[in-house]
Amino acid sequence: MWERSQRQATVGDVARLAGVSKATAARVLGQYGSSSDAARAAVHAAAAALSYRPNASAKTMNTGRSESIGVISRNVVNPGFAVALDGIMAVGAAAGVSVVVAGSEYDLDLERAAIESLLNKRVDALIVSPARWDVADHIDAAHRAGVPIVLLERRATGLEVPVVQSDMAGAGRVIGRHLRSLGHTRVGMVSTFPHAAPYELGEETGSSVMTDRLQAVYGTYAEAGIRPSTELVRFAARTSTAIQREVSALLDHDDPPTALIASDGQIGIEVLTVLRARGVSIPRDISVIMFEDAPWATLVDPPLTVVVQPTYEMGRTAAEVALAAVGTEGRVQRVPLFPAELVLRDSVGPAPR
Amino acid sequence: MWERSQRQATVGDVARLAGVSKATAARVLGQYGSSSDAARAAVHAAAAALSYRPNASAKTMNTGRSESIGVISRNVVNPGFAVALDGIMAVGAAAGVSVVVAGSEYDLDLERAAIESLLNKRVDALIVSPARWDVADHIDAAHRAGVPIVLLERRATGLEVPVVQSDMAGAGRVIGRHLRSLGHTRVGMVSTFPHAAPYELGEETGSSVMTDRLQAVYGTYAEAGIRPSTELVRFAARTSTAIQREVSALLDHDDPPTALIASDGQIGIEVLTVLRARGVSIPRDISVIMFEDAPWATLVDPPLTVVVQPTYEMGRTAAEVALAAVGTEGRVQRVPLFPAELVLRDSVGPAPR
DNA sequence: CTGAAAGCGCTAACAT
DNA sequence: ATGTTAGCGCTTTCAG
Numbered sequence: 001m002w003e004r005s006q007r008q009a010t011v012g013d014v015a016r017l018a019g020v021s022k023a024t025a026a027r028v029l030g031q032y033g034s035s036s037d038a039a040r041a042a043v044h045a046a047a048a049a050l051s052y053r054p055n056a057s058a059k060t061m062n063t064g065r066s067e068s069i070g071v072i073s074r075n076v077v078n079p080g081f082a083v084a085l086d087g088i089m090a091v092g093a094a095a096g097v098s099v100v101v102a103g104s105e106y107d108l109d110l111e112r113a114a115i116e117s118l119l120n121k122r123v124d125a126l127i128v129s130p131a132r133w134d135v136a137d138h139i140d141a142a143h144r145a146g147v148p149i150v151l152l153e154r155r156a157t158g159l160e161v162p163v164v165q166s167d168m169a170g171a172g173r174v175i176g177r178h179l180r181s182l183g184h185t186r187v188g189m190v191s192t193f194p195h196a197a198p199y200e201l202g203e204e205t206g207s208s209v210m211t212d213r214l215q216a217v218y219g220t221y222a223e224a225g226i227r228p229s230t231e232l233v234r235f236a237a238r239t240s241t242a243i244q245r246e247v248s249a250l251l252d253h254d255d256p257p258t259a260l261i262a263s264d265g266q267i268g269i270e271v272l273t274v275l276r277a278r279g280v281s282i283p284r285d286i287s288v289i290m291f292e293d294a295p296w297a298t299l300v301d302p303p304l305t306v307v308v309q310p311t312y313e314m315g316r317t318a319a320e321v322a323l324a325a326v327g328t329e330g331r332v333q334r335v336p337l338f339p340a341e342l343v344l345r346d347s348v349g350p351a352p353r
Numbered sequence: 354m355w356e357r358s359q360r361q362a363t364v365g366d367v368a369r370l371a372g373v374s375k376a377t378a379a380r381v382l383g384q385y386g387s388s389s390d391a392a393r394a395a396v397h398a399a400a401a402a403l404s405y406r407p408n409a410s411a412k413t414m415n416t417g418r419s420e421s422i423g424v425i426s427r428n429v430v431n432p433g434f435a436v437a438l439d440g441i442m443a444v445g446a447a448a449g450v451s452v453v454v455a456g457s458e459y460d461l462d463l464e465r466a467a468i469e470s471l472l473n474k475r476v477d478a479l480i481v482s483p484a485r486w487d488v489a490d491h492i493d494a495a496h497r498a499g500v501p502i503v504l505l506e507r508r509a510t511g512l513e514v515p516v517v518q519s520d521m522a523g524a525g526r527v528i529g530r531h532l533r534s535l536g537h538t539r540v541g542m543v544s545t546f547p548h549a550a551p552y553e554l555g556e557e558t559g560s561s562v563m564t565d566r567l568q569a570v571y572g573t574y575a576e577a578g579i580r581p582s583t584e585l586v587r588f589a590a591r592t593s594t595a596i597q598r599e600v601s602a603l604l605d606h607d608d609p610p611t612a613l614i615a616s617d618g619q620i621g622i623e624v625l626t627v628l629r630a631r632g633v634s635i636p637r638d639i640s641v642i643m644f645e646d647a648p649w650a651t652l653v654d655p656p657l658t659v660v661v662q663p664t665y666e667m668g669r670t671a672a673e674v675a676l677a678a679v680g681t682e683g684r685v686q687r688v689p690l691f692p693a694e695l696v697l698r699d700s701v702g703p704a705p706r
Numbered sequence: 707c708t709g710a711a712a713g714c715g716c717t718a719a720c721a722t
Numbered sequence: 723a724t725g726t727t728a729g730c731g732c733t734t735t736c737a738g
Contacts, residue, residue, distance in 0.1 A: 008498065010731055021709045026732065033734090036707060053498070056473040057419065058731035060410040061714045068453070068474070076442060082435045089429060089456050093463070098470055100421070100453045103442050110446070117451055120409040121421070145361065145406070269648050276652075295622050296649035299629075363715055374725045379716065386718090389723060411715035414730045 009050035018046035029054060060122055068098040069322055070118035072111060072128040073152075076103045079265060080292060080311050081129070084152060087315025088127060095323055097124070104131045106194065106238075112138045119145060125322035130156040132206040148325030152318045155208040162325075162333045164318040166309035168209050171340035172216025175289055175307075178342065179259050180220060183351035184287065187217065188232035188250045188257030190243060190267050195235040201228050205235075210263070213291070217261065232257050243270035251278065258351040259287040265294040272300060283349030293343070302346035309340040362403035371399035382407060413475060421451040422478045422675055423471035425464060426505075429456045432618060433645060433664050434482070437505060440668025441480060448676055450477070457484045459547065459591075465491045472498060478675035483509040485559040501678030505671045508561040515678075515686045517671040519662035521562050524693035525569025528642055528660075531695065532612050533573060536704035537640065540570065541585035541603045541610030543596060543620050548588040554581050558588075563616070566644070570614065585610050596623035604631065611704040612640040618647040625653060636702030646696070655699035662693040 015025035020039050027033040028043040029052070035043075046052075060066045071088055073081050085101065092099045100123060102114035111131045115138050118126060125148040128139060136156035143149045143161060151163040179187055195205045201218050205211045218228035232253065234246040247270060250257055262268035268290040275282060282288050282302055290297060290306045297304040321333050368378035373392050380386040381396040382405070388396075399405075413419045424441055426434050438454065445452045453476060455467035464484045468491050471479060478501040481492060489509035496502045496514060504516040532540055548558045554571050558564045571581035585606065587599040600623060603610055615621040621643040628635060635641050635655055643650060643659045650657040674686050 011733095012731080022732090023710075023734085024708055026734090027708085030733070034707060039707080051494070051498075053469075054473050055414070055475065055731050057410040057413040057475060058714090059733075061408070061414065061716090061731085062733040064714085066410065076439045077432075077435050079430075079432055079435070082430050082432070085454075086429045086456070089454065093456070093466075096470070098453050098455065098474065100451050101438075101442065102451060103439070103446070113446075116406075117449070120407050121451065122408065122410060141404070145404070266648070269652060272652050294649070295619070296647070296652070299622060299625050299649070300652050301654055361715095365715080375716090376718090376726075377724055379718095380724085383717075387723060392723080408715050411730090412717075414715085414732090415717040417730085 008055070009047075009052040010055070011052075013050055014043060014046045014052050017050060018042040030059075064122070065124055065326070066122045067096060068100055068121070068123050069125045069127060069319070070114075070121070070123040071099055071101045072104055072114050072118070072126065073101070074104050074106050074129055074131050076101065079294065083311040084315030084318070087312040087317075088319040091316050091319040091323065097323065106131050106192075108132060108135060108138075115139065115142050119147060123147065124326045125150065127152050127318045127322050129153045133157055133208045133211070134204065134206050148322055148328075150318045150322045150325070152314065153209065160332055162321050162335050164314050164321065164335050164338070165209075166314065166338040166340040168212035168340055169216040170337075171291075171307045171309075171342055172213045173220055174342045175261065176217040176220030178344075178348065179217075179287070179289075180224060180226070182287070182349065184259040185221070185226055185351070186229045186232060186255060186257045187259040187261065188229070188234070188253075189214070189217070189261040189263065190234045190237050190246050190250070190271065191263040192238055192267065193235055193263075194238075197233065197235055198231045199233040199235075201230055213261075213263070229257065237267060237270075240270055243267050244274050247271050247274040251280070257286065259289070259348070262288065262290040262292075265290065265292040268292065268294065268297075268304065282347050285352055287348040287351070289342075289348060298345070304347045305345045306343050307340055308343050310338055314338050361408070362400075362405040363408070364405075366403055367396060367399045367405050370403060371395040383412075417475070418477055418679070419475045420449060421453055421474070421476050422480065422672065423467075423474070423476040424452055424454045425457055425467050425471070425479065425481045426454070427457050427459050427482055427484050429454065432647065436664040437668030437671070440665040440670075441672040444669050444672040444676065450676065459484050459545075461485060461488060461491075468492065468495050472500060476500065477679045478503070480505050480671045480675055481509075482506045486510055486561045486564070487557065487559050501675055501681075503671045503675045503678070505667065506562065513685055515674050515688050517667050517674065517688050517691070518562075519667065519691040519693040521565035521693055522569040523690075524644075524660045524662075524695055525566045526573055527695045528614065529570040529573030531697075531701065532570075532640070532642075533577060533579070535640070535702065537612040538574070538579055538704070539582050539585060539608060539610045540574075540612045540614065541582070541587070542567070542570070542614040542616065543587045543590050543599050543603070543624065544616040545591055545620065546588055546616075547591075550586065550588055551584045552586040552588075554583055566614075566616070582610065590620060590623075593623055596620050597627050600624050600627040604633070610639065612642070612701070615641065615643045615645075618643065618645040621645065621647065621650075621657065635700050638705060640701040640704070642695075642701060651698070657700045658698045659696050660693055661696050663691050667691055 011026045015022045028035045028040045104111035129152045149161045193207045221228040237243040237246045293308040364379045368375045381388045457464035482505045502514045546560045574581040590596040590599045646661040
C-alpha cells in the first residue's frame with residue numbers, strides 16, 4: 001500500500017487498468033459524453049485503485065476554465081472583509097469553484113501584481129475591492145482581457161462592471177441630519193484611506209466609499225446653509241499610533257468637534273481608547289458614530305451608534321454575479337445598492353454648548 | 354487598440370511577431386536558458402504589443418508546480434484566522450505564490466472536498482487547520498500523495514507533518530494556577546468545538562487545542578488534590594443563542610462557577626452580554642478569562658484578562674515551512690512551540706465565598 | 707458507445 | 723545562442 005510520492009495516476013493509467021481506451025476513461029471520469037455501465041464501473045474501480053486525481057491544470061488548458069475565482073482586497077484583516085469573503089467562499093464552494101485571495105494593502109503596485117498573477121492563473125472571474133478609485137487601468141485591462149470583474153464595496157473610475165456596494169451616501173445623509181438635529185456643527189471624521197487633507201466638499205478622494213460618506217454627511221450641512229466642518233476630516237490613519245495621533249489632533253483643535261465619525265472598527269477602537277484616556281465622556285462631551293457593525297459595539301460603555309450593512313450578503317452577491325458572468329459575453333449586470341442603516345444606540349447625544 | 358476578448362496571445366504568437374523561434378521566445382519570457390540581447394528586446398516588444406500573458410496552467414503541466422498553496426481553515430470569519438491568513442499571504446506574495454483558501458466549517462466532509470479540490474489544482478503545499486483531531490485519513494492521503502502539509506494551530510492524529518501551534522498547555526497551566534491561587538475551585542469553560550459533555554479529565558476531545566487547554570487548566574487542580582470541575586465544561590456553542598444558552602446553564606448550575614473561561618472572542622462577547630444582562634459583576638461575582646487577544650478586550654469594563662499568541666507570526670511561519678518543504682523530499686521540519694501568554698487585566702479576582 | 711488522434715500553451719531535452 | 727521536437731494530462735472532434 002506504499003503509494004510512493006511519485007507520479008500521480010493519469011487517465012491513461014486508469015484506462016489501461018480498466019481495459020478501455022483513454023477516451024472512454026476520460027469520458028467517465030470527466031462526466032461528459034456517454035458510456036456504458038460496464039465501462040463506467042470498470043473505470044471507477046480502476047480510478048479508485050490508483051487513487052486517481054484529475055489534473056485541474058490539464059483540464060484548464062483544454063477548456064479555458066479554471067473553476068476558480070480571484071479575490072483582491074485592500075486589507076484581509078479587516079473583519080468586514082472576512083465576512084464578505086465568507087460569503088464569497090460559500091457560493092464558490094457550492095459551485096465547486098475555488099477562491100484565490102490576494103491582498104493589495106492599499107498599494108496599487110501590489111494590486112497590479114495580484115491581478116497579473118490571477119490572470120496568469122486564468123481565474124474565471126475576479127472580485128476586487130480596489131485600492132483606489134481614481135486609477136483603474138490595470139483592472140480595466142483585465143476586464144478587456146475577457147475576465148468578468150465585479151467590484152466589491154467600492155467603485156473605480158471608468159469601469160463598466162457590476163459594483164456590489166451599500167448605500168453609503170444614504171447612511172451619510174441620515175448621519176448628517178441626525179447630528180444636525182442634535183445641534184452638532186463641528187463633526188470630525190477619521191479614516192484609514194490616504195488622502196491629502198484638508199478635504200473640501202465636492203472633492204473626490206481616492207476612495208468612492210469615503211467620497212460618498214463625506215459628500216453626504218457634510219453635504220447636508222451645506223444644504224442647510226451651515227458651513228461644513230471639513231477641516232476636521234482626517235485621513236491616512238492606518239496604524240494604531242497614527243489613528244491616536246489624528247484623534248488627539250482633532251481633540252486639540254482650536255474649535256474641536258462635538259461629534260466624531262470613525263470610518264471602521266479599528267478606528268473606532270482607537271477613538272474610544274483616546275477618549276477614555278483623556279477622560280472625555282461619551283456622549284456628554286462628544287458623540288461617536290462608527291461605520292462598522294462590530295460585535296463589541298454593544299459591549300462598550302456607552303453602546304455605540306453604528307452603520308450596519310449586509311456584508312455577508314454582499315459577498316455572496318459579488319460571487320454570484322461574478323460566476324453568472326463567466327462565459328457570458330452578455331451585458332453588465334446592474335446590482336442594486338445594498339442598504340446601509342444607522343443603528344441608534346447611546347453614543348450620540350446633543351451637542352454640548 | 355480594440356483587443357477583443359478573444360484568444361489570448363501565446364508564446365507562438367509572440368515568437369512569430371518577434372521573428373524568433375518559439376523556444377527562444379519561451380526562454381526569454383520564462384526567464385530560463387540564455388538569449389541574446391537582441392532576441393530579448395524583440396521578444397519583450399512583441400509580448401508587450403500582444404499583451405502576452407503566460408498561461409500558468411500550461412506551465413504547471415510541465416513543471417508540476419503551480420506556484421500556489423492551499424489554506425484550509427475551519428472558520429474564515431474568526432478574527433484570529435484572518436490575522437494568520439494575512440501572515441500566510443505576506444510570505445506567499447513575497448515568494449510569488451498565490452493562496453487558495455477553503456473553509457471547512459468544522460465539517461469533515463467539507464474538509465475532504467476542499468483537500469480534494471486543492472489537490473486536483475496541484476497546489477504546491479497545503480496549510481491546514483484541521484476540523485478535527487481524531488480523523489485525519491484524508492489529510493494523510495494528501496500527504497502521501499507527495500504534497501507538503503503544515504498543520505496550523507491544531508494537531509491531527511497520526512500525521513508526521515510540521516505543526517505550527519502555540520503553547521496552549523502552558524497558558525492553561527498558568528490559568529489554572531492563577532485561578533487556584535485566588536481560591537477558585539469552580540471553573541467553567543465554554544467552547545465552540547462540538548464534543549459530548551460531560552468532559553472527563555484525561556479524555557481526548559476532537560480538538561487538540563481544547564484538549565491541551567482542558568488538560569492543563571483542570572490538571573493543575575487534580576495535581577493539587579482538588580476535584581476538577583470538569584462538569585462545568587460546555588461544548589458546541591457555535592451560534593450566539595447557543596453560546597448564551599450554555600453560559601446561562603452554567604450560571605444556573607446548582608454549584609455555579611466562580612470563574613469562566615471563554616475559548617475565543619465570539620464566546621467572550623456572549624459571555625459578557627449574558628453577565629451584563631443578569632447584572633452579574635466582574636470580577637466581584639465571577640472572574641472571566643478569554644482565549645483570544647481581541648482588540649476590544651481593553652475597552653470593555655473591566656478590561657479582560659486574555660491569552661495572547663503571535664498569530665501573525667504563526668501564519669508567516671506556516672507558510673515559510675510549507676514553502677520550504679516544496680520539492681524537498683526531506684525530513685519533517687520540527688517547528689518550536691510559539692508562546693501563549695496570559696495577560697493579566699482586571700476581569701479576574703478572588704473567588705467570592 | 708467507444709477508440710484514435712489532434713491539440714491546449716508551455717517546458718525541456720537535444721541538436722545545431 | 724537558437725531552433726526542433728517531444729511531451730505534460732486532459733478534452734474533443736471524428737470515425738467506426
